[in-house]
Amino acid sequence: MAARIRRSEDAAPDPTSQAAPFQRQRGAEGTSEPATNTISPRIAVALHDGYYGCTSGTGFSNRAFLEVLTRTLPPRRLLVMPVHISRSDRSYDPVWVAQTKEMLRRAGAEVVPVPGGRAATAALAGCEALCELVMEVTREHLADAPMAQLIGLDVPFLGLGSHFRADDPFGLLLLPRSTSELASPEDHRRIRWERKGLTAAVRGGARVAAISHHMRGHLEQVYGIPRRAVVDLPNGLLLSDHEDVAPVPLPPQAEAGFLLAMGRAVESKGFEDLLEALRILAEQGERVPHLLLAPTTHAEAPTDYQRRLQAIIDDYSIDATLLPRFSPQYRSWLRSPVLRGVVVPSRAEPFGRIPLEAFASGAAPVVATRAGGLTETVIDEVTGFTAEARDPMDLAHAIRRALHITAPDREQMRARSRALLAARHDYEATIRSYLRQYTPWALALSAPLRSGA
Template sequence: MSLTSNYPPTSRVGYVLKRYPRYSETFIVNEILAHEAVGQEIEIFALRPVEETHFQDQLGKVRAPVTRLRDRFSGPEPFWQRLSAACEEQPAALNVLSKLDGIVSGQDVAQALDLAVEVRQRGVTHLHAHFGTVATSVARLAAAMAGIGYSFTAHAKDIYHEYSAPQHLDLKFRDADMAVTVSDYNLKYLRDTFAAPRAVRVYNGLDLERFSWTPPKAHAAEILAVGRLVEKKGFHFLIEALRIMRSEGRDVTCRIVGAGDEEDHLRAQIAESDLADYIQLEGPRPQAEVIELMRNAAVLACPCVVGSDGNRDGLPTVLLEAMAIGLPVISTDVVGIPELVRNRDTGLLVPEGDADALATALVEVIGDPDLRQDLSQRARALIERDFDITKSAGALRAIFAKSIERRNRKQVA
């Protein structure tokens, strides 16, 4: 399938998200803003309550209305009311429910009934979900009830994590008009594992005007890391690398921006390594502050690993942001990262979980201003070519439009 990067707006599209907003999911906000910049009408449907305590500053620019579907249900009467309302708006709803394949929960069904009604009332002609878990489960069922198409973006955790309950990605790929994933590594895995012929790769993108390039500062020495404090980010290996650097008598200054379940463990590791004076856990910060930290740092460390539960990163957005801005990056050879961080071309790659190799790479990059300049320039060129959000969003609109056109032709026939 050919994806046109400058595809114009199509009719109204509904974005189905488990939670909205989420501090770490800046890629979704970037995508919606890029659609709206060319006049694409978006409706956002959130399935679960907001749990965040911090929000990115770009959220205020999103114009799309947010509908928070009810997520708690009790007794048969409310369910019957939902079913009656859905069947009144969408006569096909009852037929869809009679053919349920057992892969959705009662909560999914109830929310899909509500979503099908909202779709009809708001004139939504296509649904797109992010992550192939609950959001896609609800979008799949609601789209069938409403007689429209759906697509979804599979990222990383939804592909590789070992969930306690099966996610039935095979059926979701089968029924989706199109499916998207964010790296060629993912695409090959999905096609090999799920026989997903309608899956395509569309990279996440950035607003390159906001993330303008400046050359790295020659005398910068600070190491920066940004991300949720969870196992797959590999920050425990970064702390060990910094301990190694200190043991060799090297100066170390590092900031780690983010929050998460591993914070107490990381603090304990920092204390045990006698690094409290050298590593600062900053907590979450607005994106504007993170950008400023990037402009003053020497290197971004992104030591991603495959978690013990199979969870892993696809293409961390923070790598895109740092490379766009001009900050040299060091990361690991996990999943699709080598498509972005090309060793000694657009950044440095080290084996996952190898603290010694990470320490060596950090020392090299910090100590070689010419290397940092070269990496920075080549990284920006790659971002401009392959990770511009206007191109990525246009490719998605092409998917939406082709789905709508195909279904309209079927109805006419």
């Protein structure tokens, strides 16, 4: 169900009320909504990463999603509900926040931070509480909208369906960028919670978005989502994102040439397999350039996984620099003229944003495993080189091919990569297509008068 019509007996909320603990906003904190005699359709978005900063590719994708909505929806149609992150949190990025607020201010968007902090999204009980709070905020702020939809971006909001009521004056779209079954299959409680929430959502008429063909199959086969309830909303990039990326100096060890691998510091990213592949290449006499390895978190101290990776680097005497703290600036290295290759050694991958980042930046070649959504972007000897997941020997072979690519072949691969990006993964075109098909009322310039006005 794309939207629900508000019942005439629903009472309009007092626009001057301040319902704690939520803070009303219009585009920037502390400002209020101007009076109007019209009630417009609304799109509401709940997100946990991408407003106060970015901790992974999810944050980049979430903010890109918001940016497309601000460009596409008429003014004052957008309600944004970010999980609040305090300034003292290491992931809080004041420059990022300022840019996001300005973007939303220009669109006349209403922003209502939801209490919780990053800890709330890490614990199952915290996610359940967030879902309940988001539903309360949405009901309050969308009660008068003639047509409305709530969009929950990613895993912490997969429980929204359990709080979705038949009389809610809005439709629901859930957009999981991954699942616990993919990221942490040992966490059975969280998987059950996600399955319960998704099932309840679909039963209530909600749709579930698939960010790749792989994720569509995963949602249908593993989580039991009916095919009719899944909509294709493939992930991608805003094609202008990388045009003005500021360069960041390379570590001195990488200045003569380097490989780059980055992602969240979790085992599913396969960084141990990459290090084993480099050991194999060294034993075979292959001259391997310096590796910039960025398995990142925002934690103060290294995680057990990061320490394990460093121990492998030391034990194998691999020429590598481990970068444990996340920084969006690492992506500037994709434009370096001495970059020899980008390696994505994932064991499981719902989509895989890093190859697209590389394509947009002109980085080539990309070496990736044939895991999940990566098969849709990295095509062997067309847009990159591929290897079986969890197979260091095959990964070593793919890296060797990448290191020996000729200059003409590299240029041809770069051109094909950019063509694939533009043809299949223009995120702005994808989101606009979804809005036209499923929420055309949100794009209409006219809006009905408030009842009794």
